Amino acid sequence: MxxxxxxxxxxxxxxxxxxxxxxxxxxxxxxxxxxxxxxxxxxxxxxxxxxxxxxxxxxxxxxxxxxxxxxxxxxxxxxxxxxxxxxxxxxxxxxxxxxxxxxxxxxxxxxxxxxxxxxxxxxxxxxxxxxxxxxxxxxxxxxxxxxxxxxxxxxxxxxxxxxxxxxxxxxxxxxxxxxxxxxxxxxxxxxxxxxxxxxxxxEDQLPIEVRTQALVQRIHAFIEHNLGDPELNPPAIAAHHHISVRALHQLFHGQEESVHTRIRRRRLEQCRADLADPALRGRPVGAIAARWGFSGPVVFSRSFREAYGVSPTEFRALSVNDFRTQRSAW
Structure with a gap:
């Protein structure tokens, strides 16, 4: 607080x-x-x-x-x-x-x-x-x-x-x-x-744990800036940061989620925000999925339902109804 x-x-x-x-x-x-x-x-x-x-x-x-x-x-x-x-x-x-x-x-x-x-x-x-x-x-x-x-x-x-x-x-x-x-x-x-x-x-004078934490944060920032790239995956991330894929997974071993899980979660969160945005109601669901790096609508729909319990289309409809209810209350 x-x-x-x-x-x-x-x-x-x-x-x-x-x-x-x-x-x-x-x-x-x-x-x-x-x-x-x-x-x-x-x-x-x-x-x-x-x-x-x-x-x-x-x-x-x-x-x-x-x-x-x-x-x-x-x-x-x-x-x-x-x-x-x-x-x-x-x-x-x-x-x-x-x-x-x-x-x-x-x-x-x-x-x-x-x-x-x-x-x-x-x-x-x-x-x-x-x-x-x-x-x-x-x-x-x-x-x-x-x-x-x-x-x-x-x-x-x-x-x-x-x-x-x-x-x-x-x-x-x-x-x-x-x-x-x-x-x-x-x-x-x-x-x-x-x-x-x-x-x-x-930078070489910093303790190893400080350099490790800084590297993890750089990787987090790289993921955020590249969520829309369908080629964003552990090998691409490791190559960009000049480390092996094995070393990348070791870095995330003590984190709350794996590299793959983080990418998937952040992509889904961005898609969810777009689907709930009244200004984007005219944008097709598939276009939103592609914008945030999903390889296809089937993969996206399955992942979204697993994360939120409803399909992307159902979630958008619920969000639109909530928005209309709020407007009528105004």
Whole structure:
């Protein structure tokens, strides 16, 4: 469950001061300033994953400064890794500085002075942040110093996989059990380490278990991006990732499902979503099956019935009736 604090319900003239006090007392000492405090709006939420925490922020433009005396007064001793969803922000720390936009990631250290600016001309920002205890990342501090306050493009490589994970965590983390959140904590740390190691070109220095987890996540992402390819199968996946088919199956041995089962489940879930979409009612069932990589209508119909207890046509009819019922209720 996300723990949320928001300026909603606070008198407009008190919102900025109230938010500043919350950050200073609940997060860490920091100096905040705002050009238009009477217009300030902010919301922050935290999700406890066990060893680490995730947070999400929505903030009006402000300036945040953390000095050495503030660090001495209070320090969570964390690395923080942010994915920006909206807006633009700039940061300087440890001789580095950068400006990032939506889709980019940025990494910083709460134990070092920093300066962060959300310019008024750029509007509000929205971000997801992983809060990682300094001891938990399997990379030396001297190495990590090199990537502080550097823009990490989020559209390729391990950064793209990490960004996708962080977005899914924000969207679905509240649905997870405590045990599932603890497992997600391990995944988050491994993906963050792999992303940072890739930026530093030191992936070979990561522990084998971290590299293994990162490889599994790369394979998951590859499957998602290629579900519509009827040639997507274990040999093709293994070849793309330069491993043997046997090694691929060994990677998935400790997972909840095999490679083949994952491909089949995700294809069926995508087909189910399309069949339930009123905008796609005119698209033939066979075309939907082909869109998501099924080799033919017979195979698709049998697989769908096994998974959901009805045929694709029956499921579509039920979904259409549900939609009409909802519309009539409006």
């Amino acid at each position: 996300w723990s949320v604090v928001s300026t909603d319900g606070i008198p407009a003239g008190d919102r900025f001061d109230w938010y500043s006090d919350i950050v200073a007392s609940k997060v860490m000492p920091v100096m905040l300033s705002c050009e238009r405090p009477a217009e300030f709006q902010g919301e922050a939420a935290v999700l406890d994953l066990g060893e680490i925490r995730a947070s999400r922020f929505s903030l009006s433009p402000l300036h945040s400064r953390r000095t050495a005396p503030m660090i001495r007064r209070g320090d969570p001793q964390e690395y923080q890794l942010a994915l920006l969803h909206k807006g633009t922000t700039s940061m300087s720390q440890y001789r580095n500085e950068c400006t990032i936009g939506a889709g980019d990631l940025m990494f910083w250290d709460t134990s070092r002075p920093s300066d962060n600016q959300i310019a008024a001309s750029c509007g509000p920002v929205q971000a997801t942040i992983l809060m990682l205890p300094r001891r938990i990342l399997p990379l030396r501090t001297q190495r990590l110093d090199q990537v502080l306050a550097r823009r990490i493009p989020g559209e390729r490589g391990m950064a793209a996989i990490l960004a996708s994970f962080m977005t899914s965590l924000e969207d679905h983390g509240a649905e997870c059990t405590p045990a599932e959140l603890r497992r997600l904590s391990t995944v988050a740390v491994d993906l963050a380490a792999a992303c940072l190691a890739q930026q530093l070109d030191v």
